[in-house]
Amino acid sequence: MSEKLTPENEPRIPVTPRLGKKSTRVIEHFVAPLEETPLAAVDSVSEGGAPLSLWAEAWRNLRKQPLFIISALLILLVIVVAIAPQWFSSVDPTSCPLADSAEGPRAGHPLGFNLQGCDVYARMIHGTRASLMVGIFTTIGVLIIGGTMGALAGYYGGWLDAILARLGDIFFALPLILGAIVMMQLPAFRDNRSIWTVVLVLVIFGWPQIARITRGAVIENRNADYVTASKALGLSRFSALVKHVIPNSLAPIIVVASISLGTFIVAEATLSFLGLGLPPSIMSWGNDISSAQPQVRNNPSVLLWPAVALSIAVLSFIMLGDALRDALDPKARKR
Amino acid sequence: MVMFTLRRFLQLIPVFFGATLLVYFLVFATPGDPIAALSGGKPMAPAVEAALRAQYNLDQPFWIQYGLYLKNLVTMNLGQTFSGQEVAAVIARAYPVTARLAIMALVFEAFFGVLFGVIAGLRKGKLFDSTVLVASLLVIAVPTFVLGFVLQLVVGVQLGWAKPTVSGSAPWNELILPAVVLGLVSLAYVIRLTRASISENMNADYVRTATAKGLSRRRVVVVHILRNSLIPVVTFLGADLGSLMGGAIVTEGIFNVPGIGNLLYKAILKGESATVVAVVGILVIVFVVANLVVDLLYAVLDPRIRYV
Numbered sequence: 001m002s003e004k005l006t007p008e009n010e011p012r013i014p015v016t017p018r019l020g021k022k023s024t025r026v027i028e029h030f031v032a033p034l035e036e037t038p039l040a041a042v043d044s045v046s047e048g049g050a051p052l053s054l055w056a057e058a059w060r061n062l063r064k065q066p067l068f069i070i071s072a073l074l075i076l077l078v079i080v081v082a083i084a085p086q087w088f089s090s091v092d093p094t095s096c097p098l099a100d101s102a103e104g105p106r107a108g109h110p111l112g113f114n115l116q117g118c119d120v121y122a123r124m125i126h127g128t129r130a131s132l133m134v135g136i137f138t139t140i141g142v143l144i145i146g147g148t149m150g151a152l153a154g155y156y157g158g159w160l161d162a163i164l165a166r167l168g169d170i171f172f173a174l175p176l177i178l179g180a181i182v183m184m185q186l187p188a189f190r191d192n193r194s195i196w197t198v199v200l201v202l203v204i205f206g207w208p209q210i211a212r213i214t215r216g217a218v219i220e221n222r223n224a225d226y227v228t229a230s231k232a233l234g235l236s237r238f239s240a241l242v243k244h245v246i247p248n249s250l251a252p253i254i255v256v257a258s259i260s261l262g263t264f265i266v267a268e269a270t271l272s273f274l275g276l277g278l279p280p281s282i283m284s285w286g287n288d289i290s291s292a293q294p295q296v297r298n299n300p301s302v303l304l305w306p307a308v309a310l311s312i313a314v315l316s317f318i319m320l321g322d323a324l325r326d327a328l329d330p331k332a333r334k335r
Numbered sequence: 336m337v338m339f340t341l342r343r344f345l346q347l348i349p350v351f352f353g354a355t356l357l358v359y360f361l362v363f364a365t366p367g368d369p370i371a372a373l374s375g376g377k378p379m380a381p382a383v384e385a386a387l388r389a390q391y392n393l394d395q396p397f398w399i400q401y402g403l404y405l406k407n408l409v410t411m412n413l414g415q416t417f418s419g420q421e422v423a424a425v426i427a428r429a430y431p432v433t434a435r436l437a438i439m440a441l442v443f444e445a446f447f448g449v450l451f452g453v454i455a456g457l458r459k460g461k462l463f464d465s466t467v468l469v470a471s472l473l474v475i476a477v478p479t480f481v482l483g484f485v486l487q488l489v490v491g492v493q494l495g496w497a498k499p500t501v502s503g504s505a506p507w508n509e510l511i512l513p514a515v516v517l518g519l520v521s522l523a524y525v526i527r528l529t530r531a532s533i534s535e536n537m538n539a540d541y542v543r544t545a546t547a548k549g550l551s552r553r554r555v556v557v558v559h560i561l562r563n564s565l566i567p568v569v570t571f572l573g574a575d576l577g578s579l580m581g582g583a584i585v586t587e588g589i590f591n592v593p594g595i596g597n598l599l600y601k602a603i604l605k606g607e608s609a610t611v612v613a614v615v616g617i618l619v620i621v622f623v624v625a626n627l628v629v630d631l632l633y634a635v636l637d638p639r640i641r642y643v
Contacts, residue, residue, distance in 0.1 A: 166346070166350065170349075170353030173350055175578055175581060183361055185606070269480075270480060270585060273478075274584070274588070296488060297492060307478070315473065315475075322472075
């Protein structure tokens with residue numbers, strides 16, 4: 001039995017040619033539907049020119065994906081708001097006259113006031129920066145530490161892999177939020193709470209995931225022909241890792257990084273909500289949600305708006321990750 | 336299989352020691368004195384301080400402290416809380432509540448997750464599929480504590496269908512709402528996982544063969560596709576049960592569920608370092624053992640995995 005069943009030699013169902021009269025016969029399929037590429041699509045493929053790189057092809061795919069366009073625009077908006085909040089709100093979020101305490105919306109203050117009399121909309125806009133900074137810097141830190149650990153473990157293997165994998169397992173055994181809570185309540189951290197301590201704590205407990213993904217991706221690529229070729233051409237082992245293996249392993253890492261950026265924003269909000277995250281002096285969505293919590297039954301909108309902003313930001317990063325996964329995974333792109 | 340189990344089990348040992356050492360080191364060896372924190376940073380009588388240090392073994396060298404901590408953890412001799420209760424007894428009272436909550440959340444997410452995931456995966460690209468996908472994205476994006484507050488407010492307070500907070504004995508019916516909140520995020524992941532797995536297997540060769548030999552669609556779906564697609568889902572659920580058993584600090588806090596997460600959070604806020612270290616040590620054991628079980632489950636369910 002050497003003959004394999006491929007679309008080329010699989011028996012086709014004979015189709016009766018139409019002869020003048022309209023045929024009303026229904027053709028019954030007894031085989032699973034075949035994937036057939038329409039001839040027009042085959043013709044439109046130009047065979048001249050170099051094939052596009054993974055990234056160029058992914059970009060061509062992404063530009064047509066509504067999911068990507070929506071999420072990219074939302075992320076752009078969030079970044080612009082974080083950089084220049086004054087463009088979006090002229091109200092000072094720190095001027096909180098108590099006379100306005102828990103007042104409803106009025107002209108110039110579209111979302112009303114919280115219990116302290118601060119403008120909810122202004123605080124929502126100005127809270128973007130802290131939340132986004134925590135997300136971005138945590139992701140960068142996790143990429144540096146987890147990426148390095150994972151790449152070294154996957155590329156060199158052996159005892160280094162064994163040690164780094166166990167180390168990752170140790171940090172993995174403490175769930176992100178639990179570890180972060182334990183660490184944030186230490187006197188050394190509790191007394192110096194800032195964006196950077198939150199980032200540090202989240203990086204410490206967040207890196208194993210990226211390390212695992214990187215390790216897997218590097219292992220997949222380390223024995224590829226182009227790596228052997230580059231070594232044959234005289235590249236040192238380490239240079240081959242940096243120049244060839246890592247760039248070719250980036251796709252799954254970027255997808256996971258984008259999704260975890262959203263998770264880190266949620267983690268910061270959760271920590272702040274529990275009173276262990278950013279100090280109350282820093283405006284962030286998590287802090288606003290936390291301070292709105294006691295009044296949630298009388299004045300739910302004060303809690304709702306920062307939560308909506310938070311969810312939109314997180315959602316856009318998760319959607320971006322989804323879109324990137326679809327575009328960067330050639331297996332999924334086929335159909 | 337025996338070798339595989341043994342090997343996985345041996346790998347757990349460094350993880351257990353490493354994780355407990357990490358927690359113990361974080362709490363007792365970093366700058367800032369937990370004993371000074373006990374008195375709220377105010378000066379303490381030297382005799383009281385010495386007695387407290389002796390009580391928590393802090394007068395010993397670090398490695399001996401850690402060794403004593405491990406010994407206490409294994410023998411469940413976990414010391415006392417500030418109010419003089421045995422930590423082991425407090426944990427024994429809180430754990431059944433957390434376990435009940437975790438099982439309810441798991442049943443909820445497994446049933447609806449697989450149901451919606453299968454329907455969405457079989458009808459990829461149709462209205463139901465897109466609706467479920469968008470809804471699952473939304474659930475993932477909205478933080479648990481916001482979901483908890485909104486459901487508590489709407490279902491518990493405004494509609495009055497359930498009690499907004501849980502009473503001390505935590506009966507099953509009062510735990511439904513917290514369990515739904517707890518299970519919602521994982522529900523979204525189960526749906527997405529099932530859907531992806533189903534739609535991937537729909538194009539597998541063995542499905543084509545099953546269709547070709549004339550099986551009804553129903554049998555193809557239930558016996559061939561579903562059985563193969565549920566392997567990753569089952570292992571995800573196993574891992575999730577492990578993390579659910581670790582207590583849900585946020586959800587238990589919102590609904591005032593007297594479980595292990597609530598216990599831990601209150602201990603953290605009160606600065607009861609000894610209780611925190613004891614509870615986290617137990618949670619690490621639970622989490623690590625749950626992951627071992629999942630690994631073994633994976634090997635049993637999927638014969639393609641080699642037991643090496």
